Amino acid sequence: xxxxVARLTLRGLLGRRRGALLxxxxxxxxxxxxxxxxxxxxxxGLTVKILGQLDLGTLTPILGLVIGTGVIAxxxxxxxxxxxxxxxxxxxxxxTTKLAVAIGTTWVFAAVPTLLAGLLLYGTRDGVALxxxxxVLVAGAAYSALFLLLGVVTRHAVVAGxxxxxxxxxxxxxxxxxxxxxxxxQWGRAVAEAVAGDAAVGADVSLGAAVPLLLVxxxxxxxxxxxxxxxxxxxxEE
Amino acid sequence: MATITIDKVSRxxxxxxxxxxxxxxxxxxxxxxLGPNGAGKSTLIHMMSxxxxxxxxAVTLDGAPIWRNQQVYRQxxxxxxxxxxxxxxTGWEFVLANAELHGLPQPGAAARRALDLVEMAYAKxxxxxxxxxxxxxxxxxxxxxxxxxxxxxxxxPFNGMDPxxxxxxxxLLRRFGADGRTVLFSSHxxxxxxxxxxxxxxxxxxxxxxxxxxxxxxRLMTDRPHRYLVRSSDDRRLAAALIAxxxxxxxxxxxxxxALRIEAVNFQGFTTLLPRVAREAGIRLYTVSPxxxxxxxxxxxxxxx
Numbered sequence: 402x403x404x405x406v407a408r409l410t411l412r413g414l415l416g417r418r419r420g421a422l423l424x425x426x427x428x429x430x431x432x433x434x435x436x437x438x439x440x441x442x443x444x445x446g447l448t449v450k451i452l453g454q455l456d457l458g459t460l461t462p463i464l465g466l467v468i469g470t471g472v473i474a475x476x477x478x479x480x481x482x483x484x485x486x487x488x489x490x491x492x493x494x495x496x497t498t499k500l501a502v503a504i505g506t507t508w509v510f511a512a513v514p515t516l517l518a519g520l521l522l523y524g525t526r527d528g529v530a531l532x533x534x535x536x537v538l539v540a541g542a543a544y545s546a547l548f549l550l551l552g553v554v555t556r557h558a559v560v561a562g563x564x565x566x567x568x569x570x571x572x573x574x575x576x577x578x579x580x581x582x583x584x585x586x587q588w589g590r591a592v593a594e595a596v597a598g599d600a601a602v603g604a605d606v607s608l609g610a611a612v613p614l615l616l617v618x619x620x621x622x623x624x625x626x627x628x629x630x631x632x633x634x635x636x637x638e639e
Numbered sequence: 640m641a642t643i644t645i646d647k648v649s650r651x652x653x654x655x656x657x658x659x660x661x662x663x664x665x666x667x668x669x670x671x672x673l674g675p676n677g678a679g680k681s682t683l684i685h686m687m688s689x690x691x692x693x694x695x696x697a698v699t700l701d702g703a704p705i706w707r708n709q710q711v712y713r714q715x716x717x718x719x720x721x722x723x724x725x726x727x728x729t730g731w732e733f734v735l736a737n738a739e740l741h742g743l744p745q746p747g748a749a750a751r752r753a754l755d756l757v758e759m760a761y762a763k764x765x766x767x768x769x770x771x772x773x774x775x776x777x778x779x780x781x782x783x784x785x786x787x788x789x790x791x792x793x794x795x796p797f798n799g800m801d802p803x804x805x806x807x808x809x810x811l812l813r814r815f816g817a818d819g820r821t822v823l824f825s826s827h828x829x830x831x832x833x834x835x836x837x838x839x840x841x842x843x844x845x846x847x848x849x850x851x852x853x854x855x856x857x858r859l860m861t862d863r864p865h866r867y868l869v870r871s872s873d874d875r876r877l878a879a880a881l882i883a884x885x886x887x888x889x890x891x892x893x894x895x896x897x898a899l900r901i902e903a904v905n906f907q908g909f910t911t912l913l914p915r916v917a918r919e920a921g922i923r924l925y926t927v928s929p930x931x932x933x934x935x936x937x938x939x940x941x942x943x944x
Binding site for chain 2: 403
């Protein structure tokens with residue numbers, strides 16, 4: 402961790418308009434949960450729908466995308482990354498620091514609201530609130546690493562990230578059983594299931610598969626991002 | 640003392656060759672990298688600052704490769720062409736962050752010194768987003784100087800500066816050069832380069848066109864044949880009077896344009912000759928315009944020289 406890189410990253414992330422944008426997702430989740438918490442329907446089914454589909458399935462990957470690309474892609478786009486790179490600073494240190502900031506921010510804006518929403522919707526029963534919170538913590542970390550990598554390797558990180566999160570995970574994952582094996586969301590569910598019990602969160606991937614895949618993706622993305630950053634090329638503007 | 644060596648370096652992007660087999664060495668003092676837009680100046684500076692790998696050849700700083708070698712930044716200060724700095728930071732925060740990223744023992748003192756050096760201390764508490772172009776350029780300079788580097792690379796530093804800022808920056812760079820630092824800046828404006836740099840490297844269309852003392856390069860540029868388009872009250876009589884003098888080598892009567900196309904060997908001689916001859920012959924001059932004064936034509940002459 403480099404405290405200066407962390408400070409610059411955090412200020413860049415929260416200082417611009419993006420800071421306000423990040424509040425939209427948790428606010429939406431909490432409002433929906435507060436309204437749903439008052440209804441007298443099938444509380445468990447409603448909770449699973451809101452926390453599973455809206456929160457874990459949609460808001461968390463979007464937050465991960467905004468934050469994961471926000472910690473580095475913005476600087477690469479506007480060229481200010483030069484000031485970080487023209488320093489005798491190991492590239493992996495820059496990447497791990499930025500990843501730590503991304504994960505921390507994702508947890509604050511996604512996991513904390515998930516816990517609150519879970520409590521509003523279903524209280525502490527069956528470990529549902531805890532389970533989804535764990536799933537969001539785990540998935541949020543993996544999304545951060547994945548989307549940070551995208552921010553380094555492509556100028557179209559947001560599009561690529563959206564394609565992965567919405568098309569692959571949500572759309573294809575919905576219909577094709579096998580696609581769920583390669584889904585950050587499912588890995589998060591698997592870990593949550595192990596922590597909070599089967600009743601709370603359903604997972605289609607076994608823990609034995611999810612944990613190694615999570616590690617490979619998170620560590621692999623960080624290593625690859627460091628290597629790519631060390632060879633970052635500035636486009637000539639002439 | 641630090642020297643950047645560019646040894647048989649080429650760089651291509653797909654089918655486009657941006658830098659074509661250039662060899663040069665940049666030592667202490669101020670060096671100007673001169674060339675028209677698109678000549679490959681930025682590509683060269685990107686390679687010298689470790690942000691682009693040469694496709695072939697080697698770019699080294701005192702023998703150490705620059706590409707993928709973060710340690711060179713202890714000695715190199717880079718002022719990039721792009722304006723974006725961290726807009727949400729104040730000038731002070733920005734320069735201080737740069738000092739910290741270098742791992743300097745006293746980043747605060749270093750940042751203060753750098754801001755004083757570029758005379759930006761007065762605006763250090765304003766956000767850089769509110770700075771003018773010249774101020775941004777100077778705060779970028781401060782960030783590049785904060786670790787007291789032996790080498791300073793500047794990509795088109797005078798772009799968008801007003802004359803006063805330009806003079807200030809020139810003074811500053813001159814001082815660094817006199818201190819024994821290696822200062823390299825790029826520009827597409829000859830006057831800018833010759834005001835500041837004793838030594839000039841000229842690149843045109845990716846090739847190394849000329850190298851050396853600015854006086855020699857200036858002479859090459861002004862002594863080339865100049866072409867003019869002239870319209871007068873009596874073109875043929877003017878042509879006859881002009882060709883008698885040694886400073887013109889060719890005159891063509893362009894019937895369609897109703898003008899004379901004149902090629903002069905000697906710029907100085909011709910510009911004093913033309914009005915004198917016209918006055919003596921009682922001919923009125925309507926148009927006198929240089930036909931090839933664009934920078935590109937000057938440079939292309941240099942390439943063939």
